[in-house]
Amino acid sequence: MCGIVGYLGFRRxxxxxxxxxxxxxxRGYDSWGVAVKHGNGLELIKRVGAIGDVENYSLAEGxxxxxxxxxxTHGKPSEINAHPxxxxxxxxxxxxxxxxxxxxxxxxxxxxxxxxxTSETDTEVIAHLIEEEYRGDLxxxxxxxxxxLKGSYAIVVMHVDKEELVAVRxxxxxxxxxxxxxxxxxxxxxxxxxxxxxxxxxxxxxxxKMWNNGxxxxxxxxxxxxxxxxxxxxxxxxxxxGYEHFMLKEIHETPRVIEDTLFEYLSEDIDIDVxxxxxxxxxxxxxxxxxxxxxLIGRYLIEKLTGIPARVEFASEFIYNPPPISRTLVIAITQxxxxxxxxxxxxxxxxxxxxxxxxxxVLGSTATRIADYILYTRAGPEIxxxxxxxxxxxxxxxxLLALKLSKLPGSEIEKLIEELRIMPEIVRRILEHEEKIExxxxxxxxxxxxxxxxxxxxxxxAMEGALKMKEISYIHAEAYPAGELKxxxxxxxxxxxxxxxxxxxxxxxxxxLNNIKEVKARESLVVAVADEDDAEVEKYVDFVIRxxxxxxxxxAVTHSVALQxxxxxxxxxxxxxxxxxxxxxxxxxxx
Ligand code: G6P
Numbered sequence: 001m002c003g004i005v006g007y008l009g010f011r012r013x014x015x016x017x018x019x020x021x022x023x024x025x026x027r028g029y030d031s032w033g034v035a036v037k038h039g040n041g042l043e044l045i046k047r048v049g050a051i052g053d054v055e056n057y058s059l060a061e062g063x064x065x066x067x068x069x070x071x072x073t074h075g076k077p078s079e080i081n082a083h084p085x086x087x088x089x090x091x092x093x094x095x096x097x098x099x100x101x102x103x104x105x106x107x108x109x110x111x112x113x114x115x116x117x118t119s120e121t122d123t124e125v126i127a128h129l130i131e132e133e134y135r136g137d138l139x140x141x142x143x144x145x146x147x148x149l150k151g152s153y154a155i156v157v158m159h160v161d162k163e164e165l166v167a168v169r170x171x172x173x174x175x176x177x178x179x180x181x182x183x184x185x186x187x188x189x190x191x192x193x194x195x196x197x198x199x200x201x202x203x204x205x206x207x208x209k210m211w212n213n214g215x216x217x218x219x220x221x222x223x224x225x226x227x228x229x230x231x232x233x234x235x236x237x238x239x240x241x242g243y244e245h246f247m248l249k250e251i252h253e254t255p256r257v258i259e260d261t262l263f264e265y266l267s268e269d270i271d272i273d274v275x276x277x278x279x280x281x282x283x284x285x286x287x288x289x290x291x292x293x294x295x296l297i298g299r300y301l302i303e304k305l306t307g308i309p310a311r312v313e314f315a316s317e318f319i320y321n322p323p324p325i326s327r328t329l330v331i332a333i334t335q336x337x338x339x340x341x342x343x344x345x346x347x348x349x350x351x352x353x354x355x356x357x358x359x360x361x362v363l364g365s366t367a368t369r370i371a372d373y374i375l376y377t378r379a380g381p382e383i384x385x386x387x388x389x390x391x392x393x394x395x396x397x398x399x400l401l402a403l404k405l406s407k408l409p410g411s412e413i414e415k416l417i418e419e420l421r422i423m424p425e426i427v428r429r430i431l432e433h434e435e436k437i438e439x440x441x442x443x444x445x446x447x448x449x450x451x452x453x454x455x456x457x458x459x460x461x462a463m464e465g466a467l468k469m470k471e472i473s474y475i476h477a478e479a480y481p482a483g484e485l486k487x488x489x490x491x492x493x494x495x496x497x498x499x500x501x502x503x504x505x506x507x508x509x510x511x512x513l514n515n516i517k518e519v520k521a522r523e524s525l526v527v528a529v530a531d532e533d534d535a536e537v538e539k540y541v542d543f544v545i546r547x548x549x550x551x552x553x554x555x556a557v558t559h560s561v562a563l564q565x566x567x568x569x570x571x572x573x574x575x576x577x578x579x580x581x582x583x584x585x586x587x588x589x590x591x
Contacts, residue, residue, distance in 0.1 A: 002083075002097040003027050003069040004174070005191050006156040006165045008212045009182025013037075013065030014045075018054045020184070020191040021067050025051070026239040026246075027188070028381025029069035030077035030364065035084040035093040036065035040160050042093055046082040063212070064163065066156050068095040071381055072363040074103070075120030085124040087131035088116050091160045094130065096123040097187050098152035098172040099378075101263065106148060122151075130157055139209045139218075142166045146207070152263065156185055165210045169202040171259075176200040176208065176215060178228065183210045189231055190238040197231040245578045247384035247472070251564050252431055255424035257389045258557075260378035261396040262421065270404045270417070276355050276373045277405055280329040283310040284354075286318050286345040287333040288588070290387040290467065294359075294394035295333050296460035297556045301402035304553070308405065315345035325352040332358045335382060335390040336587040337365025346370045359397050361390050375401070384579045385586045386471045388564045391464065395556050396423070419551055426548045430561050433546070434569075437562060440527055440543045441569030444498050445473070451489060451524070452479040452500045452563075453515065455508035461556055462502055465563030472578050473571035482515040493522040500566070502559050503530035503537055506552035516540050527566075529559045 003024030007016045013036045021032055033046035038060035045059055051069075059065075068083035075081040084093040100106070103122035106129065111117065115128040129145035130138075138159050146155075152171035158164075167174055167185050177184030177192030177199050184192040185208070189199055200217075202208065203226070208217045217224050233242055243249035265271050283302055285295035292314060299310040311323070315332070319341065330349040334342045337360040346356050347370060358371035361379050368374050377393035399420055403413055444450065450469060452462035459481045466477035480489050482501070493499065499519045503512055517540055519526055526541040531549035538544050545566065547558035571578050 002071050002187070003029065003191065004095050004097050004154055004156055004185070004187040005067045006065070006095075006158070006167065006185040006210070007182070008064045008163070008165055008210055009179060010063060010212070011182065013062050014057065014059040015054060016195070017065050017067035018051060018057055019194065020186060021069050022051050022054065023190040023194070023235065024069050024186070024188060026190070026383060027069065027071070028383070029071050031072070031079065031082040032067070032069045033082040033084055034059065034065060034067040035158065036060060036062040037158060037160055038062035042086065042090055042160055044084060044086070044093070046079045048077055048079055048082070064158060064165065066093060066095045066158055066165065073099055074122040076364045081119045081121050083123060085119060085121060085127045087127045089131070092127050092130050092134070092157060094123060094127040094155060094157045096126055097154045099260070099263065100125060100149050100153065101151040101267070102149070126155055134159070138162050138164065138166045139207065142168060143207060146170075152260070154187055163211065166208070167210070168207045170204050174202045176202065176210070181213050183212060183215060185210060188238070188241070189233075190235050193231065193235050193238055199229050199231055200226045201229065202226065244572070245384065245568070247386055247388060247568055247578050250382055250384055250389045251561065251568065253380070254389045254392050254561060255427045255431070257379045257393050258396055258424045258427065261393045264376065264378050265397070265400050266417070266421070270400050272375065272400055272404050274401070274404050276357055277329060279327060280308070280355070281327040283308055283329045283331055284323060285310065285312040285331045285333060286315045286342060286349070288315050288339050288341050290391045290464060291333040291335060291342070291394060293460050293464035293467065294391055294398065295331070296463065297395060297457065298331065298333070298398040298402070300457050300460065301398055301553060302405070305402040305406040305408060307407060313345070315339070315341040318345040319348060322348050322352055325349060325354040328354045330354045330356045332356060332367060332371065333394055334358065334367050335361045335377075335379070335387055335394070337362045337367035338587045338589050340589050343367060343370060359394055361393065385581055385584050386468055386567075392557055392560065396420070399553070416551060416553070419554060423554065423557055426550060426558060427561055429548050430558060434565050437545055437565040438569040440545060441566055442573055443543065444525070444527065445570045445573035447496065447498050448475060449492065449497045450475055450477040450500060451493065451497055452477060452502070453482040453485065453519070454502035454504070455482050455512055456504055456506060457552065457556055458502040458504045458508065458512070458559070461559045461563070462500070464560055465500060465567070468564055468567035469570065471584060472567055472581050473574055473576055475570065482512055485515065485518070490522060493519060493524045495523045495525070498525040498527060500563070501526055501528045501541065502555070503528055503534060504552050504555050505531055505534070505549065513537065513540060529562050
């Protein structure tokens with residue numbers, strides 16, 4: 001997720017901005033840049049990689065400037081693609097967080113009118129649009145430019161002729177920091193906390209003009225007042241947005257991540273180019289860890305919705321025993337795009353002549369260079385080692401892919417797409433009731449073994465739920481298809497082993513209830529995850545985690561978010577170091 005900073009005041013803008021950008025490093029970035037106004041010119045610096053020491057950099061003296069940390073989305077990480085971006089005459093500089101979905105057509109249009117582009121980014125169109133509209137009033141020009149943008153954006157712009165900054169927010173966060181004789185604007189509070197704890201959170205559609213000692217906010221053409229908040233957090237707390245851990249913050253980012261990922265591929269209809277699927281007879285997923293579980297759900301969706309046979313291989317095993325590949329599409333799923341086993345599996349698949357698609361979160365990562373085709377998830381950087389929001393983003397891409405390849409009747413596909421569109425809202429509703437999950441977590445936190453059970457799509461959901469639990473709480477948690485309990489795991493059940501049972505509103509429901517009764521007969525405590533309309537399950541279990549009712553295929557989202565929270569609160573109750581579990585790494589770059 002990109003980070004934005006703007007400053008006007010009495011200090012040296014370059015030093016303030018670079019140190020503020022460092023405060024946004026936790027968001028993740030691959031390149032960065034700063035523009036400072038001095039006299040009637042602009043001085044820019046752009047770099048790839050980490051910022052390092054603030055003292056290493058010195059731009060011209062000036063008290064107005066903007067800066068940016070970039071997490072690449074359109075165009076690879078490079079100095080040219082790093083922000084700020086400028087207009088043809090180097091008078092206007094722009095930083096942007098978000099995605100401009102119609103940038104291609106705007107770019108073509110601007111080029112045809114003589115504008116010269118230097119980068120591959122979506123952002124650069126904004127600088128040129130403002131240039132087109134500028135008649136001496138920067139705010140007016142910004143308003144006109146924004147009217148032509150589709151997508152999500154937080155934008156800050158400066159002009160060499162103006163002692164002001166203008167910013168606008170739509171679906172990407174922006175906060176104003178109010179100082180004494182100085183003003184800040186940033187994508188997040190940590191950027192300003194070294195200087196002030198008085199902030200205003202801008203709302204969607206807000207446009208703000210700032211001077212060193214004041215600002216005006218408009219929305220819908222009218223001047224508006226916004227509440228000033230006083231932030232009580234330390235810098236460290238504020239990087240986590242007030243959450244105790246990155247993991248919880250990232251779970252709470254899920255609705256936005258779903259929106260962003262849908263936004264990328266779903267306008268009127270599903271906008272994924274599936275030419276890679278022409279003539280294929282089977283799909284093989286390769287992945288590790290949580291991405292492996294996303295693959296298992298992917299297989300379920302592909303087989304159920306498209307009828308194409310699909311298999312899933314651990315990337316580390318695929319390496320030794322690549323299946324015969326003819327007319328096979330290999331789909332590699334990887335958050336980081338750097339997991340060594342997954343990369344090797346991709347290389348081997350290519351060597352055997354398979355077409356390789358990567359579902360990946362990090363732009364420019366190695367997986368994106370190996371793959372023949374890339375489908376990005378829009379989860380933004382994930383800091384907690386345990387994957388949460390990125391897993392849900394992977395599922396969203398898999399839903400879209402399976403629906404796009406689906407042979408279901410159009411009306412059924414449409415119904416599913418409509419439901420997919422409301423998933424952000426559904427997840428918000430789960431998050432609103434998380435204290436209930438916390439209470440249940442307190443009931444199970446003292447056990448040392450757990451069993452997760454499900455049927456159908458419930459099996460991979462159970463596997464991912466158990467993985468979350470073991471990763472961060474260090475409780476030994478196993479996942480089993482409920483029907484397999486009788487072939488061994490029953491021997492492990494009893495008062496000492498709680499069972500987490502996943503109820504899916506499909507043909508597996510009734511038999512799952514029977515399995516739960518069998519488990520209860522062995523005296524295990526049972527926590528069920530079931531939908532709000534299920535009046536039956538509570539008769540048989542000790543606790544129920546309720547989630548909104550959805551089509552059964554979307555329980556992979558609802559139940560998984562609930563299980564992420566269950567693992568989180570269990571680990572928290574046990575006092576575990578949640579964001580960096582012992583012995584684990586976010587990205588495993590060795591085989
Ligand atoms: C590590 C991480 C897991 C992740 C797995 C695969 O083990 O701790 O959270 O699921 O790698 O990572 P990838 O980046 O390929 O999805």
